[in-house]
Amino acid sequence: MKKARFKVDELESDIFKITGLEATVGNFYEEWEETPGPTPMPDISTFRDWDRILLNKYKPFYLPLCDLCCLCTMGKCDLSKGKKGACGLDMAAQQSRIVLLSCAIGAATHAGHGRHMVEELISKFGSDYPLDVGGLSVLVEAPHTRLVTGIKPRTLGDLEDVLDYVEKEITHLLSCCHTGQEGDNLDFESKAFHAGMIDHVGMEVCDLAQISAFDFPKADPEASLVDIGIGSIDTSKPVILVIGHNVPPAAAIFDYMEDSGLEDSIELTGICCTALDLTRYTNKAKIAGPLSHQLRFIRSGIADVIVVDEQCIRADILDEAKKVNAPLISTNYKNFQGLPNRTNDPIDEIVSDLVEGRSPGVVILDSDKAGEAAVRIAMGVFPKRKKLGIIPEEGEIIEYAMKCTKCLSCQRVCPNYLPLPEAMEAAANGNLQPLSDLYESCIGCVRCEGEGVCPNNLKLHSMIIGASRSKIKDEKFKVRVGRGAISDTEIRRVGGPIVMGEIPGVIGIVGCSNYPGSWKDNAIMIEEFLKRRFIVTTTGCAAMNIGMYKNEDGLSLYEAYSGAFDAGGLVNCGSCVSNPHISGAAIKIASIFAKRKLNSNYEEIADYIHNRVGAVGISWGAMSQKASSIASGFWRLGIPIIVGPHGSKYRRALLGRKDKDEDWYTIDARTGKRVYTGPAPEHLFISVETKEEAMTLIPKLCIRPNDTTKGRSIKLNHYIDLHKRFYGAMPDDIQLFVRTMADIPITMKDEILEILKEKDWKESEVPAPDPTLLPRLVRKRGG
Amino acid sequence: MAAEPWQRYEIPGPIKAAVIKNPEMVSILLKKAKKPVFIVGHEAAEIDLGGKKPIDHIIRIARATNIPVVTTAHTMAEFLKSGFKPAASMTSMDIGNRLTDPEWSVSGEDDPHDLALILGMTYYVGFVIEAGLKSFAFNHLKTVSLDRYYQPHCNWSFPNLSIEEWDRHLTIIAQEIEKK
Numbered sequence A: 001m002k003k004a005r006f007k008v009d010e011l012e013s014d015i016f017k018i019t020g021l022e023a024t025v026g027n028f029y030e031e032w033e034e035t036p037g038p039t040p041m042p043d044i045s046t047f048r049d050w051d052r053i054l055l056n057k058y059k060p061f062y063l064p065l066c067d068l069c070c071l072c073t074m075g076k077c078d079l080s081k082g083k084k085g086a087c088g089l090d091m092a093a094q095q096s097r098i099v100l101l102s103c104a105i106g107a108a109t110h111a112g113h114g115r116h117m118v119e120e121l122i123s124k125f126g127s128d129y130p131l132d133v134g135g136l137s138v139l140v141e142a143p144h145t146r147l148v149t150g151i152k153p154r155t156l157g158d159l160e161d162v163l164d165y166v167e168k169e170i171t172h173l174l175s176c177c178h179t180g181q182e183g184d185n186l187d188f189e190s191k192a193f194h195a196g197m198i199d200h201v202g203m204e205v206c207d208l209a210q211i212s213a214f215d216f217p218k219a220d221p222e223a224s225l226v227d228i229g230i231g232s233i234d235t236s237k238p239v240i241l242v243i244g245h246n247v248p249p250a251a252a253i254f255d256y257m258e259d260s261g262l263e264d265s266i267e268l269t270g271i272c273c274t275a276l277d278l279t280r281y282t283n284k285a286k287i288a289g290p291l292s293h294q295l296r297f298i299r300s301g302i303a304d305v306i307v308v309d310e311q312c313i314r315a316d317i318l319d320e321a322k323k324v325n326a327p328l329i330s331t332n333y334k335n336f337q338g339l340p341n342r343t344n345d346p347i348d349e350i351v352s353d354l355v356e357g358r359s360p361g362v363v364i365l366d367s368d369k370a371g372e373a374a375v376r377i378a379m380g381v382f383p384k385r386k387k388l389g390i391i392p393e394e395g396e397i398i399e400y401a402m403k404c405t406k407c408l409s410c411q412r413v414c415p416n417y418l419p420l421p422e423a424m425e426a427a428a429n430g431n432l433q434p435l436s437d438l439y440e441s442c443i444g445c446v447r448c449e450g451e452g453v454c455p456n457n458l459k460l461h462s463m464i465i466g467a468s469r470s471k472i473k474d475e476k477f478k479v480r481v482g483r484g485a486i487s488d489t490e491i492r493r494v495g496g497p498i499v500m501g502e503i504p505g506v507i508g509i510v511g512c513s514n515y516p517g518s519w520k521d522n523a524i525m526i527e528e529f530l531k532r533r534f535i536v537t538t539t540g541c542a543a544m545n546i547g548m549y550k551n552e553d554g555l556s557l558y559e560a561y562s563g564a565f566d567a568g569g570l571v572n573c574g575s576c577v578s579n580p581h582i583s584g585a586a587i588k589i590a591s592i593f594a595k596r597k598l599n600s601n602y603e604e605i606a607d608y609i610h611n612r613v614g615a616v617g618i619s620w621g622a623m624s625q626k627a628s629s630i631a632s633g634f635w636r637l638g639i640p641i642i643v644g645p646h647g648s649k650y651r652r653a654l655l656g657r658k659d660k661d662e663d664w665y666t667i668d669a670r671t672g673k674r675v676y677t678g679p680a681p682e683h684l685f686i687s688v689e690t691k692e693e694a695m696t697l698i699p700k701l702c703i704r705p706n707d708t709t710k711g712r713s714i715k716l717n718h719y720i721d722l723h724k725r726f727y728g729a730m731p732d733d734i735q736l737f738v739r740t741m742a743d744i745p746i747t748m749k750d751e752i753l754e755i756l757k758e759k760d761w762k763e764s765e766v767p768a769p770d771p772t773l774l775p776r777l778v779r780k781r782g783g
Numbered sequence B: 001m002a003a004e005p006w007q008r009y010e011i012p013g014p015i016k017a018a019v020i021k022n023p024e025m026v027s028i029l030l031k032k033a034k035k036p037v038f039i040v041g042h043e044a045a046e047i048d049l050g051g052k053k054p055i056d057h058i059i060r061i062a063r064a065t066n067i068p069v070v071t072t073a074h075t076m077a078e079f080l081k082s083g084f085k086p087a088a089s090m091t092s093m094d095i096g097n098r099l100t101d102p103e104w105s106v107s108g109e110d111d112p113h114d115l116a117l118i119l120g121m122t123y124y125v126g127f128v129i130e131a132g133l134k135s136f137a138f139n140h141l142k143t144v145s146l147d148r149y150y151q152p153h154c155n156w157s158f159p160n161l162s163i164e165e166w167d168r169h170l171t172i173i174a175q176e177i178e179k180k
């Protein structure tokens, strides 16, 4: 099938024209009759020129987390102040190599997850099982796969072909990180972009497979609301906790519960993306919380059995599970935890060994067997464990706090340098409030409890949790179940207003829970933009944390705002692997709304998105390598990403220089003339320090050359309004974004005119070009 | 306290900032510099020095020397409240990036900056930005951290100080400069 579709002579000779699209729509989708574009199955070299165009506008600013390289045995090498390593590598290349490595790891992780998922689903449902992510309302079911590979996947089996390609590219990318390969930093950056693009294909495969086979919500804006928060869990029942990202074992747990009539007798809850995906499978499951909730939940003793699959699971999970006598089941060879593989042992023996405490945990690589084991073990250990926890009581906390000598050591190892010593002093005097105040800002890393950190061996994380008991009891919120794709109908409806700028922007708030402060900041930021009628999309831990906040009316934002992909909508797409629905929405705007060719036509679609779709991603708590590859997939599409302050440790930013006019010319595709279109968007990847700063930057990064005057004035209105609120003054760069008088927000006219006069502003000669960065898209050569 | 990174695991590399033993030295560096710039982050407007804030010292220093102040994050608002207009406001990434450009200055007209005083960024953000300056601006720019905590990637930095010591150090710098 694959060979028939991709004969080389077909690729070279057959150029599709979009004229007459209406007549061909039916076939176009059904049969994927759109002929291949210029770049099916691109390799590392294919988009090097496109990447250079972007990297020329958004140059890397490197932020060495360490001056040394220690990757090979010729090192360590000090690369600071212009020195080179023993292999000849300089600091810029080394930092960009680490960016590539991170993106390749991220892409490999999603692709590995996808491979695992697809193989398991094929073994259950067969390779001919049809893909369906939204029936007739989502006919462009796989925008990334189609755009990048040229494959229109129809069945689970087709996804294997896509994964073959993805895995080949990741292998090449990873090989580029070897000593003595690439030497140029911009080429490393381009490869990191390639990893990001490939990652979105790999994630898309994974989510397509699970949405189709598990019958998750299919582009449903009214997907149900489910419980989130530790307080929502009924601790009078046996509790099974799942952690990770690969949902089949968790789904099998629920199936067994249901088959055994136990679905109301056991609480099934989860942490991280497995939890999000589990609620897409059954709305009887509850989400305990994001990644940062792992230890607080386990140590509280609520979980009677812990089932892990892959990614973002604490490496010391077995130690922690042992402390509370909770048996651990590992279901994935990516995470054995040193446990014996008992996949082929009789299940009665496994259950008996774990219930009787003869073994702290096992590996079971068969999801159905793991599902049955988890349920039976939970029922068996529940009466024995008696919810054994290790969180100290109030009296104990006060007693421990009295031992604190205020040596500051805990604070100095805390990633957020939380004021633990001050909180200890208060606790020693009977006031637990300052400790409890740290609850939302503590990422649960327990560096403060590390060996030798506290001279008195105080268990500070547990003390924070113990001081927050009443808060945890009230931790009951609602989150909307991940809906998967954005429907084609929604794209048709909002494509125009987005491209014209009249919907001021599409925000994707995604990523991990490595926040610099309270997790509530995520929701506070987003609430502002929901009120301002932006479209807000979300996935992953960020989607959970948005739910863990109540507005003035006591509602979670999912209760307060619609789940539609429309102005003022809050759209939870799902887990990490659902991110391609967000980037895919941008692709679908180009292909469905603007009717640009989709098949193997990456550059043109990216150029369209970069110049026209006012989208911005924000990952306030980005932590992982996966977060970097997800971001990178957005970069190559020309979509800017903001990360929180910890994101500065990704080692580089991609920054525009708005003070350099020459960087901000695009080509008017109508005439071929170069036209100044301003720093729109100003940056491609930036870490900022405060939420106020992020909130001011978001509307600014939604500005695009294609905005209509009405759209531009709406966007400027939001930007200026927030700047005045948080910075106490008008921004100093308005003149760069006002093209004609009609761009000026009417209510700010006088103030802006004064600034324009002062800055010697002149009206643009071509305020409404047909903007492109690709000379080949010029329709008529101009002067 | 000894000169070691405040956040214990922010280990730089072999080249580490020289410790500013007496604050008078900063006023000497400032006087010698042809084109200094003061980078001020949000913590300068947040930390309580017992009735005043670091930005109060910065305003004194800036008024006495005409050193341009570039605020990062949303720190500008606090300066404006104190009746002081910073020369520019931009993200900490932007100012770091621009300082690596040997042709850039805040005014856009004069020579490039040869000395950057830095105070008030989030510790670990300052750490990586200063590492960027160390490796990509070392030919034209010297950096001085006036943060409360040792920042090893600068050319010079205070050691880890108590609030009181820090306040005293900043006061001395302002007084020395006002003397000139």
Ligand code: SF4
Pocket (backbone or CB within 6 Å): A069, A070, A071, A072, A073, A074, A075, A076, A077, A084, A085, A086, A087, A088, A089, A179
């Ligand atoms: S890879 Fe190069 S820079 Fe790194 S340790 Fe080896 S020789 Fe040194």
Ligand code: SF4
Pocket (backbone or CB within 6 Å): A413, A414, A415, A416, A417, A418, A420, A441, A442, A443, A444, A445, A446, A447, A448, A449, A460, A461
């Ligand atoms: S567990 Fe919490 S308090 Fe302890 S080091 Fe981590 S973030 Fe800081």
Ligand code: SF4
Pocket (backbone or CB within 6 Å): A403, A404, A405, A406, A407, A408, A409, A410, A411, A420, A421, A424, A453, A454, A455, A456, A457, A458, A460
């Ligand atoms: S490390 Fe221990 S003794 Fe030192 S300040 Fe922290 S809690 Fe107190």
